[in-house]
Amino acid sequence: MDPHRTSATANATSEMGTNGRPEEHADRESVGGKLMTRHGGALNSIRDGFRDKRQVALVFILLAIVLCLTLWVFDRIPIENSGLAVDWRGIWAGLHAGRPSYQTGLRVPPWGVILLLPFGFLSMRASWGLVTLATLAALVACLPGEWSRPRKLLAGALLATSYSTLRLVADGNLEFLIIAGILLAGWALSKGSGWGLAVAVLLMTLKIQETWLFLAAIGIHVFRTWPRNRWLTAAGITILLASAPLIWLGREWWTAFVGIQEKGSLMDASLWAGLARLGVPAWAIALVWAAILGAIVLLALKGPSPKERIWAGLLVSTSLLLAPYAGGNSLLTGFAIGVVPLLAAWPVAGVFLFLLDDIKYILPGGFNYWWGGIHATTQLLLIGAALYIHEWKQHSTPPGESPPD
Secondary structure (H helix, E strand, O other): OOHHHOHHHHHOOOEOOOOOOOOOOOOOOOOOOOOOEOOEOHHHHHHHHOOOHHHHHHHHHHHHHHHHHHHHHHOOOOOOOOOOOHHHHHHHHOOHHHOOOOOOOOOOOHHHHHHHHHHHHOOHHHHHHHHHHHHHHHHHHOOOOOOOHHHHHHHHHHHHOOHHHHHHHHHOOOHHHHHHHHHHHHHHHHHOOHHHHHHHHHHHHHHHHHHHHHHHHHHHHHHHHOOHHHHHHHHHHHHHHHHHHHHHHHHHHHHHHHOOOOOOOOOEOOHHHHHHHOOOOHHHHHHHHHHHHHHHHHHHOOOOOOOEHHHHHHHHHHHHHHOOOOEHHHHHHHHHHHHHHHHHHOHHHHHHHHHHHHHHHOOOHHHHHHHHHHHHHHHHHHHHHHHHHHHHHHHOOOOOOOOOO
16 A cells, blocks of 8 residues: 555645745645644643643753763763764864864864863763763654654654664764754744744754755745845854854864865765765766756755755755765764654655664674665665655645645
């Protein structure tokens, strides 16, 4: 049975928010979740559930206890001679004691360094624990607020136990900030918030290889739909917040950014690196690259909004695929933003993509070392294909009708 014939497909356009104006296919109920709207969403559910001040105080007390326990437990895990926190060690060393250095593996833009500096005043172990907690919180925020509890639990279990999630937790990286930026962008677009969009852009540019296509879609969207003074304000705030850090650390950051040693290595999951390792000639890779980009542009002409979760997930996955370099850790962003809502819109495809990720648990270590990059490239291609098929059918169908078989 074609999963697109299910009733969920009629709801399949997964928006992160709505601006209250009629849009194409706006009458379809969202299954991907709204970040925050008048009618519901993950953040609204939290807000509405804790209106009582005593409940709010209790929640903050519990969060403080969880935070303290996390820092205490992680600070006592002996990881110095293990393979844990391998990415975070380099990032933390570049932040240690409030003295930024791009000589240790730190590559985030200077405005990201300002945001992350407090981590450098904690021990390496405790700060890794805080990153882990923040990552799990970002994943929870990706579960649509209007879903039923069983559906949330199932999707949350698939996401939390996925290989990509546990690998990211083990290595320690900054995908939680990228995910937060994408969700915040959805809220900002729905509310018309220039400040919100500026902060979202700064967060998403911490790993530009994950979001460059999504940022382009946002730019076109606000240019076409926002008043000029509003998008100029958002652009001005972004430039203002980024300028001083760039003046301070811009030269060192750029040197580190363009000197990524892992580019083209076994761990590079980009399309160009993956096909090159298989012996495909450069001209053929360029044709495939251009064809994928052309397909995205063709779909974009059908009018999907950057507020839609599945469209945002497609742009993230394609950004990674077409980037000059993409690390396997970054797969988690595509899963959290795009594949999670796909579980409701096209369950068979969503579960298959998670199983394809989890198969790495049972593959030999040698395979993951030598072929892990190729496997990640394949995952990006299949995630992109599934999200693309869904979006093409969704935006090729008149409102109120089910997509064709």
